[in-house]
Structure formats: C-alpha cells, structure tokens
Amino acid sequence: MSDSQLSLKRIAELARLDLSDEEISTFEGQLTHILEHIDTLKSIDVDGVEPSAHPTPVFDVLRPDESRPGLSPEAFLQNAPDQAQGQIRVPKVVDAG
Amino acid sequence: MTLTESLAALSSGQTTPTALVEELLSQIESQNETIGALISYDKERALAEAAKADTSLPLGGVPIVLKDNINALDDPCTCASKFLENTYRSPYDATVTRKLREAGAILLGRANMDEFAMGSSTENSALMKTVNPHDHSRIPGGSSGGSAAAVASGMAIAALGSDTGGSIRQPAAHCGIVGMKPSYGRVSRYGVVAFASSLDQVGPLANNVEDVARVLQVIAGHDPLDSTSLDAPVPDFLATLNDGVKGLRIGLPKQYFAHGLRPEMESLIRAAAARLEKQGASLVEVDLPSTEAAVATYYILAPAEASSNLSRFDGIRYGHRSSEAEDIIDTYKKSREEGFGPEVKRRILLGTYVLSSGYYDAYYSRAQKVRTLIQREFAAAFEQADVLLTPTSPRPARKIGACEEDPLDDYLADIFTISANLAGLPGISIPCGKVDSGDGAKLPVGVQILAPHLRDDLVLQVAKAAELTNE
Numbered sequence: 237m238s239d240s241q242l243s244l245k246r247i248a249e250l251a252r253l254d255l256s257d258e259e260i261s262t263f264e265g266q267l268t269h270i271l272e273h274i275d276t277l278k279s280i281d282v283d284g285v286e287p288s289a290h291p292t293p294v295f296d297v298l299r300p301d302e303s304r305p306g307l308s309p310e311a312f313l314q315n316a317p318d319q320a321q322g323q324i325r326v327p328k329v330v331d332a333g
Numbered sequence: 334m335t336l337t338e339s340l341a342a343l344s345s346g347q348t349t350p351t352a353l354v355e356e357l358l359s360q361i362e363s364q365n366e367t368i369g370a371l372i373s374y375d376k377e378r379a380l381a382e383a384a385k386a387d388t389s390l391p392l393g394g395v396p397i398v399l400k401d402n403i404n405a406l407d408d409p410c411t412c413a414s415k416f417l418e419n420t421y422r423s424p425y426d427a428t429v430t431r432k433l434r435e436a437g438a439i440l441l442g443r444a445n446m447d448e449f450a451m452g453s454s455t456e457n458s459a460l461m462k463t464v465n466p467h468d469h470s471r472i473p474g475g476s477s478g479g480s481a482a483a484v485a486s487g488m489a490i491a492a493l494g495s496d497t498g499g500s501i502r503q504p505a506a507h508c509g510i511v512g513m514k515p516s517y518g519r520v521s522r523y524g525v526v527a528f529a530s531s532l533d534q535v536g537p538l539a540n541n542v543e544d545v546a547r548v549l550q551v552i553a554g555h556d557p558l559d560s561t562s563l564d565a566p567v568p569d570f571l572a573t574l575n576d577g578v579k580g581l582r583i584g585l586p587k588q589y590f591a592h593g594l595r596p597e598m599e600s601l602i603r604a605a606a607a608r609l610e611k612q613g614a615s616l617v618e619v620d621l622p623s624t625e626a627a628v629a630t631y632y633i634l635a636p637a638e639a640s641s642n643l644s645r646f647d648g649i650r651y652g653h654r655s656s657e658a659e660d661i662i663d664t665y666k667k668s669r670e671e672g673f674g675p676e677v678k679r680r681i682l683l684g685t686y687v688l689s690s691g692y693y694d695a696y697y698s699r700a701q702k703v704r705t706l707i708q709r710e711f712a713a714a715f716e717q718a719d720v721l722l723t724p725t726s727p728r729p730a731r732k733i734g735a736c737e738e739d740p741l742d743d744y745l746a747d748i749f750t751i752s753a754n755l756a757g758l759p760g761i762s763i764p765c766g767k768v769d770s771g772d773g774a775k776l777p778v779g780v781q782i783l784a785p786h787l788r789d790d791l792v793l794q795v796a797k798a799a800e801l802t803n804e
Binding site: 242247248250251254262263266267269270273274275277278280281284285286287288289290291294296297299311315318324326327328 | 448532661665
C-alpha cells in the first residue's frame with residue numbers, strides 16, 4: 237500500500253467476513269506486502285489499451301425459451317442447512333414490527 | 334500401469350475392470366494414510382461400477398480420480414473446505430463427470446487440493462495434508478496436489494484437476510507426471526466449483542502424454558450448459574500424436590529463463606529443447622516482455638473473480654451455516670468466517686479491495702489492460718514460433734511449511750504458468766529429469782509446452798516427441 241491505508245475492517249465488512257482482531261492484524265501485514273508487489277503494475281504504460289475480461293472473445297449465448305428438466309425440489313433441498321415445508325428456512329431478514 | 338496399457342490389457346482380457354479397481358484400492362489402502370492424496374473414496378461403489386463396466390467404450394473399465402471440486406452425483410464435493418465438509422452431497426454430475434461415465438470410466442475417489450483451488454502447495458487444504466511421493470518432507474504442488482500425488486504414487490492411473498494459474502501443470506511437474514491445461518473453452522466448466530471463471534479450466538493428469546490425450550479426448554467439447562465452452566470441433570488427438578516435431582519452430586521465451594530459475598533446472602530444460610532440435614525442430618528465441626507483470630495481473634484478476642464467485646457461500650442454500658448468528662447479515666459473516674481458511678479469506682479480501690470503490694480503476698481495470706498486452710505478446714510470439722517451450726516452475730517442490738508466513742513467495746513462483754491462463758492458451762507439463770534436493774532426494778523437473786489457443790493437438794504432439802527423447 238503506497239498511497240492509502242488499507243482499511244481492512246471496511247473491506248471485511250464488504251466481503252461479509254467476521255474477522256477476529258488477530259486475523260485483521262495478520263492479514264493487514266500480508267496483504268500490504270502483496271499489494272506492494274501488485275503496485276508494480278503502475279509502471280506499465282496501458283494508455284489506449286483496451287481491457288480484456290476474457291482470454292477469448294465471449295458472445296452472448298441464447299437458447300430457446302422452453303422448459304426442460306431440472307433439479308427436483310428434493311435434490312435442491314438436500315443440502316439446505318435448514319428447511320421447512322419444502323422451502324429453505326432462513327434467519328430473520330426484516331423485523332415484523 | 335499406464336492408462337493406455339490398462340486399456341490394452343482390458344481389451345485383450347489380460348485384466349478385468351474389477352481386478353484393476355482392486356489393485357488400485359490396495360494401493361490406496363496401503364499408501365493414502367502416508368501420502369494423503371485422496372479425501373474420500375467409495376470402495377463398494379467402485380467395485381460395483383467395475384462389475385458392470387463396458388470395456389468396449391473409450392475409457393471402459395478405467396478408474397479415474399476427480400479433484401474434490403468437481404461435482405459427481407451423490408458424492409461429496411468438499412473443495413477441501415470446512416464450509417462444504419460433511420454438509421454437501423452433489424445433486425448432479427458436472428459435464429466432465431457425465432462424459433467420463435458415458436465413456437465407461439469408473440469413479441475411484443476424490444483428490445485433495447488447496448481449499449477452493451487457492452494455492453500452489455495443497456497446504457491450504459482444510460481437511461488433510463498431502464505430501465510429495467518423491468520426498469515426504471515436500472509439497473506435491475497445487476492446487477491439484479492430491480490428483481498429482483495419487484497418480485505419481487500409483488493410487489490412480491489418471492485424474493482430473495483444475496488449472497486457474499498452473500494448478501494442473503505445477504503439481505504434475507513437482508510429482509514427475511504429465512498434466513495438461515486445455516485451451517480456455519475447450520472443456521466445460523459446468524459443475525466445477527468456480528474460482529476465477531475467466532481463467533479456470535479442467536484437465537487431465539496421468540503418467541504419460543498419450544494417457545492425457547485419451548482423457549482429454551473424452552472430456553473436451555462444446556457444452557450448452559457452459560456459455561464459455563466453445564462450439565469448435567474437437568480434433569482426434571491420437572491421430573497427430575506421433576507426428577513429431579520435424580519442421581516445427583519452437584520458441585524459447587527469454588524471460589522464462591530468468592526469475593530465479595535454478596541453474597541445474599535450466600540445463601535440463603535447455604537439454605529437452607536441444608533434443609527436439611535434434612529431431613528436426615528449429616529453436617528460436619522469443620520475447621514476452623510482460624512476463625514479470627503477469628504475476629501482479631493474475632493476483633488482481635483471480636482474487637477479484639474469486640471474491641465474486643465465493644459470495645455464493647453464504648450459509649443459506651448449502652454448506653456451513655453458523656449456529657451463533659442472530660440475523661441474516663450475521664449469518665453470512667459468521668458462516669463465512671467459520672467455514673473458510675486463511676488463504677481463501679486473504680484472496681476474498683484482496684479481491685474485494687481491488688474491486689472496491691476508488692480502487693477499481695487503479696487495480697482491476699489496469700490489470701485487465703495488462704492482460705490485453707500479455708495476449709498481444711503471445712500472438713506476436715506465435716508468429717515466430719509454432720509452440721513455446723519453458724520451465725513449468727522456477728524451482729522444484731519446496732519443503733512443507735516454508736511459505737507459511739509469506740504467501741507472496743509462492744505467488745511469485747507461479748510466474749511461468751499463469752500467463753497461459755491469462756491468454757487462454759493450452760499448456761502441458763511433462764517430466765524432463767531430476768535435480769538433487771540437497772538433502773538426499775531426487776526431485777522431478779517439468780518442462781512446459783504452450784501453443785496458440787485451440788491448438789491442444791499441437792501441445793500434445795510436441796509433448797509426445799519430447800517424452801520420447803527423455804532418458
């Protein structure tokens with residue numbers, strides 16, 4: 237990190253990781269070191285170069301909008317951590333009040 | 334026994350699928366505890382599949398090991414992660430699994446790996462430790478280290494791995510076997526747990542080039558279930574396998590004979606090139622100036638894609654759900670915190686950072702532009718050369734535990750393999766000799782052959798010629 241402080245707590249929040257204080261301190265050191273290496277890319281002239289998201293050109297692929305076989309509800313639910321009435325049960329999302 | 338020899342013995346009746354499976358199971362039972370190559374295997378099922386195997390099919394009766402990130406109906410698929418251990422059974426077959434079954438192969442077991450394929454040593458497996466069969470104090474390489482160690486120790490005759498930055502080729506080199514990353518789009522990624530979708534490709538590991546060609550022939554081809562799978566005809570790889578290298582131009586990228594490449598390894602690589610020259614190939618030096626930048630480019634793009642891909646592991650639909658959480662956001666955060674190991678967390682954090690507001694242009698966008706430069710440089714090199722020949726790794730298998738404090742050291746050692754993923758090229762690693770470890774062991778060295786996109790046939794043809802001149 238050359239030009240700004242790596243605020244790992246904010247990044248962990250974005251990444252939905254509940255890191256311990258010990259992890260934050262370890263990762264901060266390791267990631268700072270990795271980012272120092274990554275910063276070497278700044279010396280490469282990329283003016284006018286188009287970005288590549290893929291190794292080969294990628295095209296939209298469409299298929300006819302027809303129904304076809306898929307997973308059964310049982311197969312879909314077999315790995316659910318919690319289920320009820322043929323659905324995945326999840327923790328509370330919104331307050332009822 | 335090699336896969337090709339096994340097929341011959343099966344078709345002549347010298348052996349049976351059951352005898353083959355029993356032989357491999359006895360190897361697994363005597364060695365897996367020490368080598369740690371397989372996370373799981375199902376003895377009864379393998380024998381049941383052997384009993385009804387159709388040996389007239391292309392891989393009829395041949396047992397195959399899958400890396401534990403490839404779905405197979407009703408099997409576990411742990412990705413060597415606590416997140417999926419004990420809680421997940423595949424509800425479907427990956428396309429490569431289906432193709433192997435349709436070709437008559439028997440699913441033998443599931444190989445250890447770096448957690449979610451993140452790493453080059455298999456030390457990042459949260460479930461077990463894999464050692465190098467040539468020296469048990471050393472890593473097998475990774476991330477497909479279990480697949481490579483299984484083949485190298487005789488527990489498997491062929492295995493599938495996945496390669497995002499060298500994860501098939503580098504463990505193949507470290508374990509003294511053959512491993513191939515096919516062209517991007519050649520093999521379907523459907524049902525293979527995604528790490529970095531623009532880089533991932535599934536491929537075979539086996540004892541020789543012909544074995545690899547036979548497995549690739551079965552798993553290659555267009556798949557409507559993977560939109561990046563290419564609708565391109567698959568050539569008959571065996572038809573050109575023995576065409577030799579006469580008249581071919583073999584490029585030696587000068588940047589690949591630097592960067593800490595051990596001198597004794599460099600002489601083995603150059604000797605392999607010289608033997609191909611003797612067979613009628615010509616050697617040309619080529620220039621790939623952005624080689625060093627490839628590591629930084631890769632360690633922006635791959636974590637960025639990983640941070641997005643791994644957001645699916647949220648504790649809701651499958652895998653680990655924390656019992657400590659109070660609400661939905663807390664469930665995500667605690668399930669992920671408890672389920673992921675340190676390397677996976679590091680890469681998710683790095684990926685989240687380079688994609689975050691304010692840093693996207695400086696990191697992610699810039700890396701995508703350097704990726705374009707790398708692709709252009711390969712295109713220019715392939716005007717001067719038909720294939721490229723390079724070391725697979727700058728060093729032989731290192732000691733277990735040597736990079737625990739500083740993950741960057743391992744990242745930098747990926748330098749010779751990651752460019753092929755950034756450019757989508759097919760690449761193979763084959764053994765070309767051994768070096769002294771300095772403490773009594775002989776460690777295998779791999780030579781890498783790269784070819785233009787979709788020239789998997791040429792990779793195999795040149796690798797076969799190089800293999801024939803070994804020893």
